[in-house]
Amino acid sequence: MSVNWTPEQILSLAPDASSAKNGRILANLSKWSNLGYNEKAVWGEFKGSGKNPYRTQIDLSEPAFKCTCPSRKFPCKHGLGLFLLFASELSASENGNFHGDTPPEWVSDWLDSRIQRKAKKAENISIAKKEVDPEAQVKRAQKRLDKVSGGIEDLEVWLRDLIRQGLATVQEKPLSFWDNVAARLVDAQAPGIARIVKSMGSIPYSGVGWQERLLAQLGKVYLLIEGFKAIDRLPADVQADIRIQIGWTQTKEELSQNSGIKDTWLILGQEVEEEDRLKVQKNWLWGKNSQHSALILNFAHHTQPIDVSLIPGNSINAELVFFESAYPLRAIVKHREDISTPIDVIPECRNIKDMMRLYAEALAKNPWIETLPIGLNQVVIRQEFIQKDNVKKDNLWFIQDENNYQVSIKPKFTKQWQLLALSGGHKIDVFGVWDGEYFLPLSIFADKKFITI
Numbered sequence: 001m002s003v004n005w006t007p008e009q010i011l012s013l014a015p016d017a018s019s020a021k022n023g024r025i026l027a028n029l030s031k032w033s034n035l036g037y038n039e040k041a042v043w044g045e046f047k048g049s050g051k052n053p054y055r056t057q058i059d060l061s062e063p064a065f066k067c068t069c070p071s072r073k074f075p076c077k078h079g080l081g082l083f084l085l086f087a088s089e090l091s092a093s094e095n096g097n098f099h100g101d102t103p104p105e106w107v108s109d110w111l112d113s114r115i116q117r118k119a120k121k122a123e124n125i126s127i128a129k130k131e132v133d134p135e136a137q138v139k140r141a142q143k144r145l146d147k148v149s150g151g152i153e154d155l156e157v158w159l160r161d162l163i164r165q166g167l168a169t170v171q172e173k174p175l176s177f178w179d180n181v182a183a184r185l186v187d188a189q190a191p192g193i194a195r196i197v198k199s200m201g202s203i204p205y206s207g208v209g210w211q212e213r214l215l216a217q218l219g220k221v222y223l224l225i226e227g228f229k230a231i232d233r234l235p236a237d238v239q240a241d242i243r244i245q246i247g248w249t250q251t252k253e254e255l256s257q258n259s260g261i262k263d264t265w266l267i268l269g270q271e272v273e274e275e276d277r278l279k280v281q282k283n284w285l286w287g288k289n290s291q292h293s294a295l296i297l298n299f300a301h302h303t304q305p306i307d308v309s310l311i312p313g314n315s316i317n318a319e320l321v322f323f324e325s326a327y328p329l330r331a332i333v334k335h336r337e338d339i340s341t342p343i344d345v346i347p348e349c350r351n352i353k354d355m356m357r358l359y360a361e362a363l364a365k366n367p368w369i370e371t372l373p374i375g376l377n378q379v380v381i382r383q384e385f386i387q388k389d390n391v392k393k394d395n396l397w398f399i400q401d402e403n404n405y406q407v408s409i410k411p412k413f414t415k416q417w418q419l420l421a422l423s424g425g426h427k428i429d430v431f432g433v434w435d436g437e438y439f440l441p442l443s444i445f446a447d448k449k450f451i452t453i
Contacts, residue, residue, distance in 0.1 A: 026081025074305030151188025192247035260321035269442025349377030410438035
């Protein structure tokens, strides 16, 4: 195994807090038998409540898990417990109580089936490409373009009416006012812009300054409409950004045909959000040699397990292919070799003034960028008190650099005290994402240690 897994990294794979708690409990040598490992996998048998022990196995290349227990969670508590036990045993000695380099048949069969599934998937993709009817493909593309054009025209009329009525009227409107427009855009096969419109419904109720925030979003939508109307006259990379915002996307299969950037990619942070029963995982990477930031998106239905192959705090040797854009950021992993050494520094650290400049440069190339990954060097975590009705309230948190510039921490961030405790009140390096208004911390480097938040 090419990386020393920490308990924090392993527990970050847990689907919920109870699984993490139970995983810690099951990381007990007395509960396991037939433990073994090699460079590809870890395995063991756990005596549960059933007649036969549960067979638990981990594919270290991603990692991926399988267990014969009835749990529908992924990974289950047995997988987490086995992984925690293996990490502790390996750090204590060369191989601890995990013996044998040849896996039992039930492990090797599982590993072989995973290889076969990947090969079958690649074969199916190749066959599907050969079976594409070019003429039918052109007709489908034209049909969608017509539907999108009609939807964009209706959206422009709606937008102009809204501005003529004035923003003061929108607080009186229900969420269906926005949802109905978004639904019509989905019907017009423009799901990207539909998501933007739907998200604007909550802005009028977001507190002080909502008018400016709503107007900024409406401006982005109008710019997208104008860009679509003149798309044939724009550079190819700008055309790609407009299509992506509207809802056209390149598939992973299409992108995998392109060459990418081979590098050691540091996994600096991860966010998981839920949108309409769909889990969206954002993985932020940084190329050690290319010094290129990358965003890897993974999706899963709320009842399905989400990808756990990218663990913050580690680095991977991989080839990443980027989606076409005037400011390339989103990418896919085309080829991955292995997991390398843990991260020992947050790269590309800058001060707040540099962050603002980089954000402005990014927006100049792609005005629809939502967040920009950035590392801030030698900053302190500050809390400010506000007074209301003669009562002090401590709900304002900031990051301040050496030049005394400061930015607000995103209100949804709930681990301010943990961040302050980890810093000890001293200067630290912080990695996170900046959305033009708030900074969301995702990891820090303090006391010569990388810590995910």
